[in-house]
Amino acid sequence: NAGVTQTPKFRVLKTGQSMTLLCAQDMNHEYMYWYRQDPGMGLRLIHYSVGEGTTAKGEVPDGYNVSRLKKQNFLLGLESAAPSQTSVYFCASSYIAGPYSNQPQHFGDGTRLSIL
Amino acid sequence: DQQVKQNSPSLSVQEGRISILNCDYTNSMFDYFLWYKKYPAEGPTFLISISSIKDKNEDGRFTVFLNKSAKHLSLHIVPSQPGDSAVYSCAAIKGGSEKLVFGKGTKLTVNP
Numbered sequence: 001n002a003g004v005t006q007t008p009k010f011r012v013l014k015t016g017q018s019m020t021l022l023c024a025q026d027m028n029h030e031y032m033y034w035y036r037q038d039p040g041m042g043l044r045l046i047h048y049s050v051g052e053g054t055t056a057k058g059e060v061p062d063g064y065n066v067s068r069l070k071k072q073n074f075l076l077g078l079e080s081a082a083p084s085q086t087s088v089y090f091c092a093s094s095y096i097a098g099p100y101s102n103q104p105q106h107f108g109d110g111t112r113l114s115i116l
Numbered sequence: 117d118q119q120v121k122q123n124s125p126s127l128s129v130q131e132g133r134i135s136i137l138n139c140d141y142t143n144s145m146f147d148y149f150l151w152y153k154k155y156p157a158e159g160p161t162f163l164i165s166i167s168s169i170k171d172k173n174e175d176g177r178f179t180v181f182l183n184k185s186a187k188h189l190s191l192h193i194v195p196s197q198p199g200d201s202a203v204y205s206c207a208a209i210k211g212g213s214e215k216l217v218f219g220k221g222t223k224l225t226v227n228p
Binding site for chain 2: 033042043048050108
C-alpha cells in the first residue's frame with residue numbers, strides 16, 4: 001500500500017550540480033504533479049502531467065525540467081541547482097483532475113533539498 | 117497575488133472544544149474547495165472538500181462551510197483531539213483546470 005513514493009528523502013547539493021527527484025505512484029493515476037513548499041508559503045505547482053508522455057508548466061517552472069516516460073513515474077530535474085531552489089518538494093497524483101470529491105490529489109512525503 | 121488566503125498562521129484550542137480554521141479566496145471562478153492536513157515530515161493528506169453548489173459538507177467530526185458571497189470558507193472540528201494537531205491547508209480549483217491553488221496553512225495545536 002505504498003501510494004506515492006518520493007526518492008530521495010533528503011539531499012544536499014552544491015550550486016551548479018544537477019540531480020533528479022523521482023516520484024512513483026502505484027495507484028494507476030493519470031495525473032501527476034510536482035510542488036515546492038517554502039517557509040511561510042503555500043504549496044506552489046512547478047510542473048504537472050496529464051498522462052504518460054505529457055508535461056505542462058505550473059506556477060513556478062523556471063529552473064526545472066520534468067519527464068513522464070512511464071505512467072507510474074514522474075521525474076523532476078534540476079540541471080544547475082541554485083540556492084533559491086532550496087525547498088521541500090512534494091509529488092502528488094490523482095486519477096483525474098478537476099473538482100471531483102472522490103478524486104483528490106494524493107501526496108508523497110516530500111524531498112528536502114538544500115543547495116549550498 | 118494570493119488567490120487563497122489563510123490569515124491565521126496558528127491556532128491553539130483545548131481538547132474537546134471546537135476548532136475553526138478560516139480561508140478566504142479572491143477568484144470567483146473557483147468552484148471546488150478542499151482541506152488538506154499535514155503532519156511534520158509527511159505529505160499533505162486530503163481531509164474534506166466542498167463544491168461551490170453547496171454551503172456545507174460534513175464528515176464525522178469535520179465540517180466545511182462555504183459562503184460564496186463572502187468568498188469565505190471555514191473548517192470546523194468538533195470535538196478537537198490532540199491528534200488533530202497539524203497544519204491545515206485550504207486549496208481551491210476552477211472547473212476544467214488541473215491546478216490546485218493552496219493557502220499558506222494554519223498550524224493547529226490541540227492541548228490536552
